[in-house]
Amino acid sequence: MSERARKAGQFAGAVERLAVELAVNEIIRARRFLGAATSDEEREILLGMPLPELLRAAQALTSAVCLRQQTEAAEHMRELVAQQKAAQEPRKGLLAS
DSSP states (O other), X not given: OOHHHXXXXXXXXXXXXXXXXXXXXHHHHHHHHTTOOOOHHXXXXXXXXXXXXXXXXXXXXXXXXXXXXXXXXXXXXXXXHHHHHHHHSOOXXXXXX
């Protein structure tokens, strides 16, 4: 094997290790956002998984996070609309003008 091929292989390995670490970190962050903690043992299991499998898991969790954020935003908007409607209704009672 040439020196160039060896260096290219080392570089590819370093890039894959970095990609695995980044994917695992994103999975852990997504799980935390969704309310699920990740133990040290689970983190080690994730670090040992093949990159394509990690990417699929990260993508699924990204979709779940996106859905949670959309749901929270919709609930917030619903509350704001209800508050605005309540503020526009004529007041009844002794203090009404």
